[in-house]
Amino acid sequence: MSAVLLQPVPPSTRQLILNGVFAENPVFRLALSLCPAVAVTTTVLNGLILGIAVLLVQVLSSVTVALARGLIHPRVRIVVYTIIIAVWVSVMDMALSAFVPALYAQVGLYVKLIVAFAIIISRLEMFASKYPLVPSFWDGFGMGLGFLLALVVIGALRELLGNGSLAGVRLTAGKPLLFFALPAGGFFSIAFLMAFFNWVERRMARGRRKPAAGGTHA
Amino acid sequence: MRDPRSRSARPRIAPAVRRAPFARPARWLAVALLLALAPALARAAGEPPLIRSTRIEKPGRIVLVLSRPLPRTDPANFRFTEAAAPDLPIAVREVHVTPLGERVTLVVGQGLDPAGHYRLEVAEPPLRLDLKPSPWALLFTVILSSALINNFVFTRYLGLCIFFGVSRKRETALGMGATFAFVMVTTGMLSWLLFEFVLKPLQLRFLQVLVFIGVVAFLVQMLDTVLKKTQSALHEKFGIYLVLITTNCIILAVPLLNAAADSGPLESFALAMGSGAGFALALFLMSCARERVELARVPPSLQGLPIAFALAGLVALAFMGFSGLSLFR
Numbered sequence: 001m002s003a004v005l006l007q008p009v010p011p012s013t014r015q016l017i018l019n020g021v022f023a024e025n026p027v028f029r030l031a032l033s034l035c036p037a038v039a040v041t042t043t044v045l046n047g048l049i050l051g052i053a054v055l056l057v058q059v060l061s062s063v064t065v066a067l068a069r070g071l072i073h074p075r076v077r078i079v080v081y082t083i084i085i086a087v088w089v090s091v092m093d094m095a096l097s098a099f100v101p102a103l104y105a106q107v108g109l110y111v112k113l114i115v116a117f118a119i120i121i122s123r124l125e126m127f128a129s130k131y132p133l134v135p136s137f138w139d140g141f142g143m144g145l146g147f148l149l150a151l152v153v154i155g156a157l158r159e160l161l162g163n164g165s166l167a168g169v170r171l172t173a174g175k176p177l178l179f180f181a182l183p184a185g186g187f188f189s190i191a192f193l194m195a196f197f198n199w200v201e202r203r204m205a206r207g208r209r210k211p212a213a214g215g216t217h218a
Numbered sequence: 219m220r221d222p223r224s225r226s227a228r229p230r231i232a233p234a235v236r237r238a239p240f241a242r243p244a245r246w247l248a249v250a251l252l253l254a255l256a257p258a259l260a261r262a263a264g265e266p267p268l269i270r271s272t273r274i275e276k277p278g279r280i281v282l283v284l285s286r287p288l289p290r291t292d293p294a295n296f297r298f299t300e301a302a303a304p305d306l307p308i309a310v311r312e313v314h315v316t317p318l319g320e321r322v323t324l325v326v327g328q329g330l331d332p333a334g335h336y337r338l339e340v341a342e343p344p345l346r347l348d349l350k351p352s353p354w355a356l357l358f359t360v361i362l363s364s365a366l367i368n369n370f371v372f373t374r375y376l377g378l379c380i381f382f383g384v385s386r387k388r389e390t391a392l393g394m395g396a397t398f399a400f401v402m403v404t405t406g407m408l409s410w411l412l413f414e415f416v417l418k419p420l421q422l423r424f425l426q427v428l429v430f431i432g433v434v435a436f437l438v439q440m441l442d443t444v445l446k447k448t449q450s451a452l453h454e455k456f457g458i459y460l461v462l463i464t465t466n467c468i469i470l471a472v473p474l475l476n477a478a479a480d481s482g483p484l485e486s487f488a489l490a491m492g493s494g495a496g497f498a499l500a501l502f503l504m505s506c507a508r509e510r511v512e513l514a515r516v517p518p519s520l521q522g523l524p525i526a527f528a529l530a531g532l533v534a535l536a537f538m539g540f541s542g543l544s545l546f547r
Contacts, residue, residue: 034382035467039375082435086428094424112427112474116467118379182538183373187531191524199519 013138020142026119027150027190028197036110036117037154038186044167047155049103051148053092053111055141058120060088062140065128072129081124082115089115119143158189272338272349274331280324280338280349287319290342296324301335301348308336357488364492367541370468371500372534377468381501382526391505393455395498399491401438401463402472406490409433409473410483423477430473438463468497503533 011019020026027037036054040046061084065072072080093111096104104111114120123143128136156166162181165171179185270283280298288295293310300308314323330336335350351359370376377398384394409430417423442460445453463469472493476486507529516525 034378035375038378079435082431083428086431090424090427093427109471109474109478113376113467113470115427115431116470182534183375184531184534184538186375187527187534191520191527191531194527195517195519195524198521198524202519 011135013135016135016138017142017145020139020144020146021149022146024143025146025150026143027147027154028194034190035113037151038183038190040107040110041151041155041158041186041189042162042181043159044152044155045103046107047151048148049096049100050107050110050114051144051151053096054114054117054120054147055144057085057088057092057114058123058144058147059137059140061085061120061124062128062136063133064088065124066131066133066136069129077125077129078121081121085117085120085124086115119147154186154189154193157193158185161185161189268343268345269347272347274334274336274349278326278328278330280326280330280336282322282324284320284322287315288322288340288343291315291319291322293324295341297339297341298324298326299337299339301337301350304337353484357484360485360488361492361495364489365496365499366537369496369500369537369540370471370493371497372530372537373541374471376471377466377497380466380468381497381504381530382523385501385504385526386508388502388505388509391501392498395494395501397460398463398468399494399498401434401441401460402469402494402497403487403490404441405430405434405437405469406472406476406486407483408437410476410481410486413473413477414483426474426477430470430477433473434463434469468493500533504530507533 027034036050040050061081064084065081068080068084089112092114093108096111097108123140127139131139158180160166160171161177162179162185164176177185180189268285268288270285272283273281275281291313293313296310296313298308298310299306309327310324311327312325314325315321324338335348338347338349339345340347364370368374371378371381380394380398385391412429412433413426417426417429422429438460442453445460472486472490476489479485481489504526508526511525511529520528
């Protein structure tokens, strides 16, 4: 079979997960799928629930594409990927509205909009359509995990600063900085987190010239 | 001897002469129609309607302006309900009447939505009034609120990828904004039709994500093909954006929001229109600011996206000023 001969060697599982979490973190490094990263991160729990939804949709669609990649004609692949994602998003949408209705009421629109996430379709196109089931699963898992962690970090920062609490538990006694719970605060939090990631990278790679994060766009 | 003016003057007069036979009967017809309607108009003027105007005021008040006093003005004379729930009356607590009785204010126990649809029934004299904003006011409010108060970019954080991707140059930003607004209106209306007449009757609401993304992909592909064949110059300018639009959350959000709110055709159109205009405005503002930032000395870690995010944060702060804006007091 020619497919076996052309099969590229997949990277190791550990490499795949670390790649998604650090080197190609969807939010901080690739600057993809930013809308939910600002929109739902007013609290940790909101960020967590959307992160889990994205993780599951990414893993499930990666697995589906990896299994069906022999059947998909290259010319219609984008349409097929979109339909696969839309199916899993619909499933996730129904599951979340059934199991966690209170949280779903806050993030519902963004759960539906997972279907338009650039990060998911780009992983399907770049990875799952070329590699077999197991590496595709871990790649999807790593990317989803990176997204989840980013959402949780931003959510924790904004909830702590804007609300004085973490996951609903009150931590500080003083008056919180309402600014961070507002839309504008979301933009600023991401700006400074990104700048921090850039700064760390510049410190680590001093001497080596590398473009700043966010230079690549989709 | 030929007078050059006579030649040039003739065509100026000629159309007027030719048009006159068509214009005059129309005028006579209008006069005749007015005369025919005059008795009806006079009757309407002679006996003014009991209720001149109704309006809802913010903290649970309904103001009725009357042409003559009501015979009964105790709270039991009125039954006030929401149009959507006519079986659940909203209690009328107090009724204030001005000395001449031409103005009646009903105070109800709960806050009212000035843009909502309510029904007021009066027992004596038997009357039934629909209280709702006029369609034009509704259209204008929805457009205004989706463009400024709930701006997609600055308060709902949608379309950020594309927002930061194409807001570097003013010219691209304008082209993109126009393309987006157009696609949003067309996909919004098409998905509304599908949702209202196919998904709702067949109880297939859960398929909305699948159907809406199909509509967007189909429409964008169609637009791309049609533009390429008919307006190739325009296609060269906007073709690149069209491809970017296919899987974009901002386009998809319009039908999803409409479906979630069960809006009618007018509201759907207004939402699509307003959000498109709001997105174009956001892109334009941002591109202007980013062109300036190009010339500024930005710390190296903040260069590129981080400073753009901080800029968007500042504009979002400015947009918060719109949050108190309301058409209905």
